[in-house]
Amino acid sequence: MALETINALLKQGEGTKLEFKEARFALPKNLFETICGMLNNEGGDILLGVSDIGTVTGILPEQVDKMIKDLINLSNDPQKINPPNVVTPNKYMIGEHWIIHIKLPADSQVHRLSNVVYLRVGDADLRIREPQKIAELVSRKNTRYSENAILHYLKFEDFKQDLFAKVRNLIRSNYADHPWLALDNIQLLKSAGLWKRDYQTGEEGYTLAAALLFGKDEVITDIVPHYKIDALVRIANAFRYDDRAYIQTNLVEAYEQLLAFVGKHLPDKFHLQGNQRISLRTAIFREVVANMIVHREYTSANPCRLIIGRDSVETENANKPNGDGLIDLLVGQTFPKNPTIVRFFIQLGRAEELGSGARNVAFHTKSYAGRRKPEFLEGHIFKMKIPIPVFNGEGVSEGVSEGVSEGVSEISQSRVDHEQISPVSIEIVNRLFDKEIGDGNFDRLKNANKLEIMRIVELVNKMEGLKSGEIAIRLGKPQKTIERQLSKARKLNILRFLGPPKTGGYYFTEYFENRITDDDDN
Helix, strand or coil, X not given: CHHHHHHHHHCCCCECCEXXXXXXXXXXXXXXXXXXXXXXXCCEEEEECECCCXXXXXXXXXXXXXXXXXXXXXXXXCXXXXXXXXXXXXXXXXXXXXEEEEEECCCCCCCEECCEEEEEECCEEEEECCHHHXXXXXXXXXXXXXXXXXXXXXXXHHECCCHHHHHHHHHHHHCCCCHHHHCCHHHHHHHCCCEEECCCCCCEEEXXXXXXXXXXXXXXXXXXXXXXXEEEEXXXXXXXXXXXXXXXXXHHHXXXXXXXXXXXXXXXXXXXXXXXXXXXXXXHHHHHHHHHHXXXXXCCCCCEEEEECCCEEEEEEECCCCCCEECCCCCCCCCCCCHHHHHHHHHCCCCCCCCHHHHHHHHHHHHHHCCCCCEEEECCEEEEEEECCCCCHHHHHHHCCCCCCCCHHHHHHHCCCHHHCCHHHHHHHHHXXXXXXXXXXXXXXXXXXXXXXXXXXXXXXXXXXXXXXXXXXXXXXXXXXXXXXXXXXXXXXXXXXXXXXXXXXXXXXXXXXXXXXXXXXX
């Protein structure tokens, strides 16, 4: 998909939002004039290793990674470009040549290169010298992007301090040499564009974006009293809800909580992308959740909702629209509503470059929910409708099993009774037990409970990637009991644990999946 975008850009001519630059041996000297100019206008794309007429001339292979590292470091240097704007370049092989693609979204701040303001006009990067024109540019940015609002009395002490370590870990997992990792907490905030100086008024301070990303819960509520994300399940009870979660915390942890709510209530499917197994549910809804969070208009009191229904997930959030009506993903243009927040999420690895997220949702939905297509509706309330596998009776009982607002009494409804276990699960688990015992491995299976293992198998079949604690809650059993049966299931070659200890979960082994497939075919 990325190569398709690159090839499409190569067929276009240079203009306000597209620049080609030859860079065989080193970064072009005037590269940052273009970067500064595009950031101060509507963003754009820069292709290094391409001539002015769109011919791929390439970059020396031994220079590609060095150029990318230099780009990242220089874009984070306030002595070079101020305020800094960390770019995330990507390399691609076109034919026999390497090129580098730099994607620049529109930005909410006015940038200076060596204290000079540049503006992209046509295919030129113009110096803006007149104070009046600079003031007009600042005013236009401030009016358009509310995330820039300076909060004069917001102090560093108002931020959730343990969040900085989490943010660094996320950045490190995405890019081990990221320049932000070498900064202290205050420097990181400034480098991320969360401290701002208004060059018209002389005011400076932390911004609304800083409060939303790092603020303590009570601080965010005081600044934006209407802020919350309302997540609902409406399947069995379509008029009220089966489960509900109010999320009122910083955006970094709100993303995690909302994605966990989706993971709790939606099924996942076995899917191979190339030769790599991926979670379709995660691939789709990480984009949906990120979109809700980074593009919301936070000064509006209109509610932000995610509603899981029988055959679709629908979302709505306040928006500053750039148009009206259904978005065509092939030709429609996308605009960041909060560029600083978007850029921050990109550094965390939680958002894609602008426009690709919705296309990824559309691509993966084909495998997840069939021919039904997702819908994205632009307006003062931005809406998404994402198809999901249709819930049947069993799906409802599983999907509503963990009512957050209903508490412990709801958990008992999540138990998988013997009558709910499919004949395939019963037959195969029985057969595996008989085989192991017949092979003289009885001691390894001592204290194994076939019924509990069957229940676990049925649960994992509906919702892969669960941790032992989550399985215990759904089955209404002590976690130690479940962990003991999980150990037996691993010895039977039924289950395996995939992923890091804190974020991984249980999946079927290829051996067990093959047994299920064989039995289904028979």
